[in-house]
Amino acid sequence: xxxASPADAxxxxxxxxxxxxxxxxxFNLSRGAGVLLLVVMAAIAGFLTYRSALALGKNEGxxxxxxxxxxxxxxxxxxxxxxxxxxxxxxxxxxxxxxxIAVGIALFISxxxxxxxxxxxxxxxxxxxxxxxxxxxxxxxxxxxxHMGGLTSWMDxxxxxxxxxSQSSSGVPPRNLFTVxxxxxxxxxPIITAVTREVFRQVPRMHEEAALALGxxxxxxxRTAVLPFGRPGIISASMLGLGRAxxxxxxxxxxxSTNSKLTLHLLDxxxxxxxxxxxxxxxxxxxxxxxxxxxxxLVLFVITLLVNGAARVIIARRKEYSGAAA
Amino acid sequence: xxxxxxxxxxxxxxxxALVSTLSLSACGTDDNTPSGGSSSGAAPAAKIAxxxxxxxxxxxxxxxxxxxxxxxxxxxxxxxxxxxxxxxxGGSGAGVTQFNQGKVAFAGSDGALKxxxxxxxxxxxxxxxxxDLPMVGGLISIVFNVEGVDKLVVDGPTLAKIFxxxxxxxxxxxxxxxxxxxxLPAADIQAIHRSEDSxxxxxxxxxxxxxxxxxxxxxxxKSWSGQGGQSANGSAGVAALVKQTKNSISYxxxxxxxxxxxxxxxxxxxxxxxxxxxxxNGATTLANAKIVGKGADLALDxxxxxxxxxxxxxTLVTYEIVCDxxxxxxxxxxxxxxxxxxxSDEGQQAIGAVGYVPLPKELAGKVxxxxxxxx
Numbered sequence: 274x275x276x277a278s279p280a281d282a283x284x285x286x287x288x289x290x291x292x293x294x295x296x297x298x299x300f301n302l303s304r305g306a307g308v309l310l311l312v313v314m315a316a317i318a319g320f321l322t323y324r325s326a327l328a329l330g331k332n333e334g335x336x337x338x339x340x341x342x343x344x345x346x347x348x349x350x351x352x353x354x355x356x357x358x359x360x361x362x363x364x365x366x367x368x369x370x371x372x373x374i375a376v377g378i379a380l381f382i383s384x385x386x387x388x389x390x391x392x393x394x395x396x397x398x399x400x401x402x403x404x405x406x407x408x409x410x411x412x413x414x415x416x417x418x419x420h421m422g423g424l425t426s427w428m429d430x431x432x433x434x435x436x437x438x439s440q441s442s443s444g445v446p447p448r449n450l451f452t453v454x455x456x457x458x459x460x461x462x463p464i465i466t467a468v469t470r471e472v473f474r475q476v477p478r479m480h481e482e483a484a485l486a487l488g489x490x491x492x493x494x495x496r497t498a499v500l501p502f503g504r505p506g507i508i509s510a511s512m513l514g515l516g517r518a519x520x521x522x523x524x525x526x527x528x529x530s531t532n533s534k535l536t537l538h539l540l541d542x543x544x545x546x547x548x549x550x551x552x553x554x555x556x557x558x559x560x561x562x563x564x565x566x567x568x569x570x571l572v573l574f575v576i577t578l579l580v581n582g583a584a585r586v587i588i589a590r591r592k593e594y595s596g597a598a599a
Numbered sequence: 600x601x602x603x604x605x606x607x608x609x610x611x612x613x614x615x616a617l618v619s620t621l622s623l624s625a626c627g628t629d630d631n632t633p634s635g636g637s638s639s640g641a642a643p644a645a646k647i648a649x650x651x652x653x654x655x656x657x658x659x660x661x662x663x664x665x666x667x668x669x670x671x672x673x674x675x676x677x678x679x680x681x682x683x684x685x686x687x688x689g690g691s692g693a694g695v696t697q698f699n700q701g702k703v704a705f706a707g708s709d710g711a712l713k714x715x716x717x718x719x720x721x722x723x724x725x726x727x728x729x730x731d732l733p734m735v736g737g738l739i740s741i742v743f744n745v746e747g748v749d750k751l752v753v754d755g756p757t758l759a760k761i762f763x764x765x766x767x768x769x770x771x772x773x774x775x776x777x778x779x780x781x782x783l784p785a786a787d788i789q790a791i792h793r794s795e796d797s798x799x800x801x802x803x804x805x806x807x808x809x810x811x812x813x814x815x816x817x818x819x820x821k822s823w824s825g826q827g828g829q830s831a832n833g834s835a836g837v838a839a840l841v842k843q844t845k846n847s848i849s850y851x852x853x854x855x856x857x858x859x860x861x862x863x864x865x866x867x868x869x870x871x872x873x874x875x876x877x878x879x880n881g882a883t884t885l886a887n888a889k890i891v892g893k894g895a896d897l898a899l900d901x902x903x904x905x906x907x908x909x910x911x912x913x914t915l916v917t918y919e920i921v922c923d924x925x926x927x928x929x930x931x932x933x934x935x936x937x938x939x940x941x942x943s944d945e946g947q948q949a950i951g952a953v954g955y956v957p958l959p960k961e962l963a964g965k966v967x968x969x970x971x972x973x974x
Binding site: 342343345346347414415418419442444445446448526527529530531532542552553554556557558559 | 690692786787789794795796797798818820821822824828829830831832836839840843844845846
């Protein structure tokens with residue numbers, strides 16, 4: 274719907290031949306803003322590519338499959354296997370936890386809660402988004418991690434057969450990808466909630482009333498009228514959240530116990546993510562180390578582009594079905 | 600309270616004045632206590648010889664000495680209002696680079712200048728070269744959190760094996776042999792290291808390499824290469840993790856061990872008894888260190904494998920890097936005045952109070968001689 278409105282606006286204003294000066298100034302300004310964005314994006318991409326190329330030429334390991342990150346050693350070896358795995362897995366856990374909860378909160382605010390409660394509640398959720406990530410990180414390491422022990426040993430005991438939830442040794446502080454995923458879920462919750470809530474509010478009253486008039490209960494009305502209409506909104510909200518989860522830096526760096534091992538045991542401490550690795554290694558990195566970090570930054574840049582692209586494709590495909598044109 | 604009456608207003612003002620005087624003097628006495636006891640709060644200010652011509656003193660480098668510089672800056676700034684010091688951290692490498700570009704009057708550095716850096720420095724130090732002045736001593740505590748164990752003794756090879764996951768239980772025979780009579784639990788050791796690259800890790804791994812008896816196979820490096828264990832970000836993160844994790848062991852600088860009230864292990868070095876991690880024992884190691892710098896350069900070689908009595912081996916020193924000759928004329932007086940204060944007994948005691956190791960007298964004297972000779 275948002276993408277449709279500018280087109281409408283342009284369509285409605287017929288172009289005059291002798292356009293006034295104000296129009297041409299505004300036209301140039303807005304075109305300039307558009308060009309500036311492209312220039313900045315190109316500059317970032319070009320810079321990252323150039324620096325990556327410098328580093329990749331000196332890498333003695335395979336950039337894609339190597340686990341270690343030791344670009345400043347006598348024999349520079351660095352690779353993104355662990356980082357890619359950690360980034361994707363922690364973001365995936367965050368999404369699995371956050372999306373259903375966020376949709377639930379959004380439905381509660383938009384369709385269940387009395388107005389008196391809904392407003393302050395929505396405000397409270399928005400407030401979560403305003404908390405700086407370092408505060409989440411400190412809360413995570415000083416509160417969440419010490420209190421996760423019970424849950425992780427429970428999961429180890431009853432879900433250990435799944436392999437991914439079995440712990441290699443007990444008594445280890447759970448500074449693992451699973452805890453990071455939970456923390457990220459809390460961090461992306463407000464973004465997803467806020468966007469989905471707004472989409473649910475846009476559901477045409479007629480649809481809802483039609484469903485109710487046909488004898489649907491409130492849950493059936495939500496299932497048949499609200500959720501289908503809101504699906505693209507939920508997807509794009511999740512992608513926004515996913516973007517934040519993929520790029521989250523300091524909270525992950527504070528909570529995760531990093532190492533260069535790739536393990537499917539999500540409850541064992543270890544692993545790493547792109548952003549966390551850059552933040553932790555940059556301070557003391559030598560020139561080659563810095564370029565290597567740039568190369569990993571480029572990969573994250575590409576992954577984020579792919580994720581956003583995928584989201585666009587999904588939304589475009591769902592458009593006609595969702596009734597967004599209404 | 601309505602103060603229309605002139606007399607009561609005057610009374611009120613008097614009362615406020617009295618209260619503020621009282622609280623001011625209270626502050627004064629408070630400040631005196633931690634300053635090492637050697638002198639009252641006002642006295643060091645009197646002893647600092649300010650430069651005749653003040654100005655802006657720029658410096659950059661090692662973040663390991665930033666807290667020390669902050670302490671000195673406060674005391675020196677109080678005494679010499681004409682001179683302002685700006686120390687931007689950014690790491691030793693950045694500090695040396697800026698020094699060699701002539702951007703800063705001195706650089707703080709964790710390591711001594713390399714030969715190539717000395718060669719470059721000759722272009723900024725007209726007629727001279729960059730030299731290393733040992734200034735801020737420190738030591739690394741081996742901190743542990745084991746229930747029921749207050750005192751622990753370790754040695755180089757044991758530490759190397761613990762941090763490389765070759766020893767994984769607290770009641771392992773190697774540890775038990777060093778701690779007779781101590782009831783060590785049969786629990787897993789949670790070895791914790793720094794997750795980011797750090798000078799502390801480099802010092803520890805250098806020590807493990809020298810004193811580990813071959814058990815530490817990795818080169819001394821800022822990044823961690825040992826097997827297993829957990830990691831945490833920054834000294835503060837490590838200290839917090841040790842505090843909340845049972846059966847853990849890690850390494851932090853003395854100030855973090857003190858401020859977090861963590862137990863520090865004593866190190867069995869081959870001396871008659873294990874050496875505790877105290878500033879005095881660190882100073883003994885510094886006093887025994889060999890000066891390897893040439894001429895005016897006072898770069899130290901600290902013997903990690905020292906067996907001297909009461910010498911704590913995990914000791915380090917960071918340097919101030921200046922030109923021996925050819926310092927900029929407009930900042931030279933302020934530079935000499937500031938460094939004269941920092942190497943003085945007052946300056947060293949002041950940082951001793953915040954967890955650094957004051958330089959031993961003899962070494963401080965040598966540094967002072969070089970500072971006096973700066974041109």
